[in-house]
Amino acid sequence: MSPLKKRKLSHKESDSGKDVSSESSSPLQSPDVHSDGEDDIVEEKPQAPTTFKELGIIDSLCEACESLGYKSPTPIQAESIPLALQGRDLIGLAETGSGKTAAFVLPILQALMEKPQQLHSLILAPTRELAYQISQSVEALGSVIAVRCAVLVGGMDMIPQAIALGKKPHVIVATPGRLLDHLENTKGFSLRLLKYLVMDEADRLLDLDFGPILDKILKILPREGRKTYLFSATMSSKVESLQRASLSNPLRVAVSQDKYQTVSTLIQSYLFVPHKHKDLYLIHVLNEHAGHTGIIFTRTVNEAQRISILLRTLGFSAVPIHGQLSQHARLAALNKFRAKSRNLLVASDVAARGLDIPSVDLVINFDLPQDSKTYIHRVGRTARAGKSGKAISFVTQYDVELWLRIEGALGKKLDEYQAVKEEVMVLAERVGDAQRAAAMEMKELHENRGMKGATLRHTRTGKGGGTKRGRDNMDKDEG
Template identity: 75%
Template structure:
């Protein structure tokens, strides 16, 4: 792991810095327009074009602090609009003092990095910002060529960025002005600590740094002390908070009937956009095959797919050519997919933090959404722990068992078909899975499987 000293956040001048000051009280009335925050007209125009009618709380509290030239720690729940909270100040600073290789934004996963890159390009369209994306799973040569054209903003995963710093001739970040560490808790959970150590040594000390995270763990506190100078901390949500317009429920069902209940639930939501979370790659593939056999437009996404296949799955889902995304926790964090009507936990997550990130895929940006969790007879204690972390009891999703069992024959046939297809896939891939290989930087910037 990283070499940052593991000290408590309340430590003072005994080798660590004191806790950063908080921003204004959350009870302070928030500005209602980006102009009121101090954002320049050209960027306000971009916000209007993208449908950003009013700043979200994290944007309203972070942007004025960032525009004052302060280092910043932003703590907010998933789906809060934090990407614009750091992109807008960076672009405004770039407008005031144009410079090549001006800003670096680090993200833990390829999908999140790609999403941030799109946001930079969209918000910077009116000011002709050049943005380069550096992620694993892609050819380094086109990326090196793009770096040679000296972009204004680089969005990268840590492993691929370090590969370019070590191997791409003429590329350095010695004159960087802004560094953003997005999903900082996730960066450290994925063992990027040693790479971050190296990167921080290569970056100039005279820079502005923004750190955004869903949680403020000891690791993140240590990273803050190593990378930020006298930061302002902005928190707009309490621990384990879900979106206010999210309607949560659970269905208590027998384990052996999960597939039948799934088919019944999806039949009730025909045509809606939904993400179904499962524990394993095997289960994700099996459910996708089973549902497609039943006529549901489902597509899987998990960490064992190639990067191009994962991006293709997300593109089809975003374009609504497939309205069901069957996912492992590869899709639980960071991905901003508009208009997801519901999230279904086919398998319960192992902890409340993952639950919150999963259900955060819906009810985003002020919209409403539904989250339903299947709870089998073996998972009642786990569900009670999740409820306890949420600080409230969740309503039960009650269904008529007779109505559910109408689908038993079709569901069981589809399950048998999927089992046969899975055996065939495993037979074809057994040889490749037997080969073990060392984990590389390219592997690291994927989400967990």
């Protein structure tokens, strides 16, 4: 790998514009919460390639990149693609929205064009949504060679998937549980000639307890003659163990040194709100960003559903996505959002990883995440591919300690989003009516559709009396 040059980046970015006073003196404004430390160091390759052709990608695939709007390689693409084309195993550490999908899809397609083969490549993903999104990228970039791609995920009928496997696709994109089901039960299906294995979002794969299933899959797959790529946002001890078990003398490519680093084009702020007025402040912020696309993150499935109903009652174009929706409903919600027939997505953390949604202007953490890593993945939905974006986190009187921990992990103190209390409280009557309507609709949902019982479906009892998801349902994040 070529030598890397280090440069220092300035953290400070302010959201200019409004000359308004904050509702109250925030307990988060103490100047000595974080002492001034060292500037973050980001590693950058000097004179980065400006075209995919410079990376060694052949003309037809360069044209496919151009047709999809890929103007120049992202850092992870510029670092990893040349090494992949040399035939090396890779570990890629990259933040969400860095362009890592194309970083492994392009070398696979180029190898496939040079030597066509059925059942050539396998890509493993932690969730159903991510598997479908990767397959879309494979088919779009591989349209020049009419690449055939099969998707194997839980929650869907195995018979159509088995039929698709019988047609001998070039690329399989799968979640681990369903892939193992087919390896064990689908007659005639074998990956003994597999040339490429990709494990995308490996940290997430292991967070979902796919470890034992991955062990079984790796024992079945051939080791000789196979190239393996492992991509992850973080490098935990579990991921280290996985790479030792599956990769051969790999090279590590990291485009960000700090696992809690955010991109420089992201403007982050917090809004200190009384817990009982969170809905009011949400509507106020959305009114100030009218016409923008946004994702609103909640901590629970019920809250995602309730907020979505509340927003629709108030005339906003919103759609929910969470782990208790059927696979069809989740895909339909994503398609509406991508097609811009809805401009707001209300999500539990099922959407914090892997959603391929371009040009999201705003992320709102209506409920704070429980850890800094989840915060990074949430706010990574905006300010992607060099574009600017905003992330606003609601901090109630009960969240102060948690928020300070998140700021500590980021290594900087974020600005407070300015909101005028009087302007917010004007919304009280209208929002109150909508809250009552949403509560009635939620009650009907629970009574008519049995949502309270939905959390127990497709589960089995584990040791100690807890519940454990079966293999078929492991790729369905319950939010």
